[in-house]
Amino acid sequence: MLRVSNLALPLHHADEALPAAICKRLRIGARELTRFAIVRRGNDARDKSDIQLVYVVDVQVKNEGAVLARFRKDRNVQVTPDTRYKFVAQAPAGGGFKRPVVIGAGPCGLFAALILAQMGYRPIILDRGKVVRERTKDTWGLWRKSVLNPESNVQFGEGGAGTFSDGKLYSRIKDPRHLDRKVLTEFVKAGAPPEILTEAHPHIGTFRLVTMVESLRETIEGLGGEYRFSTRVDGLDIETDADGNRRLQGLHLHDGSYLEADHVVMAIGHSARDTFAILHAAGVYVEPKPFSIGVRIEHPQSWIDTARFGANAGHPILGAAEYHISHHCSNGRTVYSFCMCPGGTVVAATSEEGRVATNGMSQYSRNERNANSGFVVAIDPARDYPGDPLAGLALQRHWEERAFVAGGSNYKAPAQRLGDFLAGKPSTTLGTVTPSYRPGVTPTDLADCLPDYVVAAMREAIPVFGRQIPGYDHPDVVMTGVETRTSSPLRFTRGSDFQSLNTAGLFPAGEGAGYAGGILSASVDGIKVAEAVARSMEQ
Structure with a gap:
């Protein structure tokens, strides 16, 4: 088959326009086109008056060789790549191996466990939180009643932080093995809508993610995997030989028990701060890494739809509009939009009292x-939290504590009208934009909850973004603080074999280890680490 890319058609095109466009692009007659399938569909809304749908399609034609020869220098007409996943190993049929352990049941841990299970290694999955249904009740306990369970919340529990998100399934990773396709395919098997395989910016949403996580667990358990919920790792057993080489031997669990393990995937997420400290104290190599800090900003979705799509706002194919914007400030800082959630809500995401x-x-x-x-x-x-590798955690905690106090010390969040923020005065009331944050907000001055250099950069960027997106800088827009967990503030550095740089048998993975950002990239990293574990177990 051939893959044809960048086929642009008007938003309101007829069904027959797509096969006609394929034939025109390939310079073939209609009878030479045997069949076609949509691989991906996106949109180009740079001209709001003439929005184009942009397709990637796989096509079958009668004389493929001749057609391909005509387009041998055209990157938009290529042989369809083989995106089928191929396992790198298989567990010994008779057993006789020590079962690998996966710490964390978020997207990275789930896919590490799934791949290991599909290869026959019967992994043991440890998660400090609860099964996803019970965890959901605990999460709503914070949102509705201001009651936090530090071990079961937005960050901790089956499904990880991604369960309570927009469920975005796209990233900027480029993988010649198409591991992202493996992730999407497994999600569809688990109950995701089939269109995630073709939409340019697919998403799932929280409610569907809950049932999918349950389905993935059933698959892993059906293949011999074993889950242990409400199980926190409180220590590592590391043996050091005469030459100073360190190797993981086992895990000390919170209930005082010991789990022998020499192949452990560490997929703990970006908020397992106590576990970060335990790993650091155990001598596991760790280094600080950049992250970002700021607020959540809310606009009526209709404003964003109109700004992006003009008269076509509300078209069912286009759906709710998104945006991605950034600005390089005069103080050397970069301000940008992060994890944009169209038609969504701002939620409490703390995991610490x-x-x-x-x-x-x-x-x-x-x-x-x-x-x-x-x-x-x-x-x-280097600039903002030098010295100790855990200094970024201290910085996050400091501003989260300031936000807690500014919100009223009851898990309400500090919020401010954008106009007041620009004017440098506290908000006493809010305007026409209603904040969605649960359990509620307290109007105040967000400048008290953020570093001065962050406040200065945000104030410079707001009018710039207002010129790019009409209404972005409306004075009644609501800002809610603080957004501190954009990514992990540290990296547990690993070698080319995916093992810790100084602790053999420990495989840092996903967002918490500093190697992913979002559901899809974390899942792909989980696959890669599972493959590395399997290769190591074969040696």
């Missing part, structure tokens, strides 16, 4: 009143 952190979430329909996104400023260790 006495602190407030925010995130964004959408359902599959994306039909809530507001759009929200992170409005954040990039920071880095």
